[in-house]
Amino acid sequence: MMGSWTDWHPFPDPRCGELLMAPFGPGVYDLRRRDTLQPVLFGIGSNVCARMASLLPEPLGCKGRNNSSKRTFVLEHLNVIEYRTMACETKAQASEVERALPRQAYLFGT
Numbered sequence: 001m002m003g004s005w006t007d008w009h010p011f012p013d014p015r016c017g018e019l020l021m022a023p024f025g026p027g028v029y030d031l032r033r034r035d036t037l038q039p040v041l042f043g044i045g046s047n048v049c050a051r052m053a054s055l056l057p058e059p060l061g062c063k064g065r066n067n068s069s070k071r072t073f074v075l076e077h078l079n080v081i082e083y084r085t086m087a088c089e090t091k092a093q094a095s096e097v098e099r100a101l102p103r104q105a106y107l108f109g110t
Contacts, residue, residue: 003027035080
């Protein structure tokens, strides 16, 4: 069974000791700019929390991404980035949710 989207939360700044609230299991995440409501990026993970932690460049984020432009953008716009998540039972369910998102609206693809 899939969950529902959480409310939007400000993306945490690890330099200020802020914490990410996301599922430790499979699910989907969605980022947008809160000032313009521009969708920024979305993705899935078998551990959403760990996957989202890789959205910042090291040493603030963890390894796992090859796309430095995404990481740099998130860091440079951290004060206006917000996120929501959806927990899923399986990564396959998360993929179904991801496929339903309007890809053309996002600044970055997966």
